Amino acid sequence: MKIAFIGGGNMAAALIAGLAGRVTPGANIHVVDPNPAALEHLQREYGLTTAAAIDAAVTAAEVIVLAVKPQNMRDVAATLQPLLALVGHQPLVVSIAAGIRARDLSRWLGGYGAIVRCMPNTPALIGMGITGMVAYDGVTAAQRTMADQMLAGVGTTMWLDDEGLIDAVTAVSGSGPAYVFYFMEAMQQAGVELGLTPAQSLALAQGTFAGAAALAGRSEEPLSTLRERVTSKGGTTYAALTSMEAAGVKDAVTTAVKAAAARGRELGDELGAQ
Numbered sequence: 167m168k169i170a171f172i173g174g175g176n177m178a179a180a181l182i183a184g185l186a187g188r189v190t191p192g193a194n195i196h197v198v199d200p201n202p203a204a205l206e207h208l209q210r211e212y213g214l215t216t217a218a219a220i221d222a223a224v225t226a227a228e229v230i231v232l233a234v235k236p237q238n239m240r241d242v243a244a245t246l247q248p249l250l251a252l253v254g255h256q257p258l259v260v261s262i263a264a265g266i267r268a269r270d271l272s273r274w275l276g277g278y279g280a281i282v283r284c285m286p287n288t289p290a291l292i293g294m295g296i297t298g299m300v301a302y303d304g305v306t307a308a309q310r311t312m313a314d315q316m317l318a319g320v321g322t323t324m325w326l327d328d329e330g331l332i333d334a335v336t337a338v339s340g341s342g343p344a345y346v347f348y349f350m351e352a353m354q355q356a357g358v359e360l361g362l363t364p365a366q367s368l369a370l371a372q373g374t375f376a377g378a379a380a381l382a383g384r385s386e387e388p389l390s391t392l393r394e395r396v397t398s399k400g401g402t403t404y405a406a407l408t409s410m411e412a413a414g415v416k417d418a419v420t421t422a423v424k425a426a427a428a429r430g431r432e433l434g435d436e437l438g439a440q
C-alpha cells in the first residue's frame with residue numbers, strides 16, 4: 167500500500183510509527199510538511215520519502231492522508247484538487263481532521279467522492295490506537311477495505327454509518343488520551359506529595375491504568391461493578407470516591423467531553439462555511 171501524508175505533525179508521526187514496516191514498508195510512505203526538522207526525523211527513523219510542499223508525487227499514492235490542522239484543510243484541498251483531477255485513478259483521501267465534514271472536503275476537492283473521514287488517536291504509535299471511521303459517497307468497497315487495513319494496522323477500527331457521530335468519537339477517543347494523561351498526572355502528583363518518588367508514582371499510576379483498562383476490556387461486567395469491587399465499605403477507595411463525588415468530578419468529566427464534541431461541531435460549522 168502506497169500512502170502519502172499531507173502534514174507530518176503529531177498525529178501523522180504516531181500513525182507512521184505504527185504503519186511503517188507493519189502495514190507497508192517505510193519506503194512506500196511519502197510525507198509532505200513544511201518543517202524540515204519533522205521530516206528529517208521521519209526520514210531517518212522510517213526511511214520514507216519527504217517533500218516540503220504538495221506535488222504530483224502525492225497522487226501516486228493509493229491513499230492520501232490529510233493530517234493537517236482543520237484550519238489548514240481548505241488550502242490543502244485547493245492545492246490537491248487540480249492534481250487529483252489530472253490522475254487516472256482515484257486515490258482514497260483519508261481525512262483525520264477534527265470537525266471537517268466530508269461533504270465540505272468533497273466540495274473543496276471539486277466534488278471528489280473517494281473520502282473516508284476518520285478519527286484516530288495517538289496510541290496508534292504503539293499499535294494500540296482506536297479509530298472511528300465513516301465512508302463518503304464515492305468510496306469503493308476496495309477502498310473501504312484499504313482504509314480499514316491501514317487503520318487496523320495501528321489498532322482497532324470502528325465504522326460508523328452516521329458521520330454526525332464522529333464529533334462524539336473525537337470527544338471520547340480522539341482527545342481521550344489527553345484526559346487519561348491528565349488523570350495520571352494528578353495521581354502521580356498525589357503519590358509524590360505522599361512520599362513516593364516521581365518514578366515510583368508514575369509506575370504505579372501507569373500500571374494501574376493499563377491493568378484497569380485491560381480488565382475492563384476483558385470483563386463482561388459493567389464498569390460500575392468493577393468499580394464497586396475495589397470499593398470496600400468504609401475503606402480507602404470509598405474515601406477517595408466520596409471526595410470525587412463531592413467535587414463533582416464525574417459531572418466535570420462528562421461536561422468536558424461534551425465541550426470537546428461541541429468544539430468539533432463548531433470547527434465544522436466555522437470552517438465548512440468557507
Ligand SMILES: NC(=O)C1=CN([C@@H]2O[C@H](COP(=O)(O)OP(=O)(O)OC[C@H]3O[C@@H](n4cnc5c(N)ncnc54)[C@H](OP(=O)(O)O)[C@@H]3O)[C@@H](O)[C@H]2O)C=CC1
Binds near residue numbers: 236262
Ligand atoms: N494530535 C492528535 O492526537 C490528533 C489529531 N487529529 C487531527 O490530526 C490533524 C493534525 O493534528 P496534529 O498532528 O496534532 O497537528 P500538528 O500541528 O502537530 O501537525 C500538522 C502539521 O501539518 C503541517 N502543515 C501545515 N500546512 C501544511 C501544508 N499545506 N502541507 C503540508 N503540511 C502542512 C504543520 O506545519 P506548521 O506547524 O508549520 O503549520 C504541522 O507540522 C488535525 O486536523 C487534528 O484534528 C486527529 C486525531 C488525534
Ligand SMILES: O=C(O)[C@@H]1CCC=N1
Binds near residue numbers: 264336340341
Ligand atoms: O485536540 C484536537 O483538536 C485534536 C483532535 C483530537 C485530538 N487532538
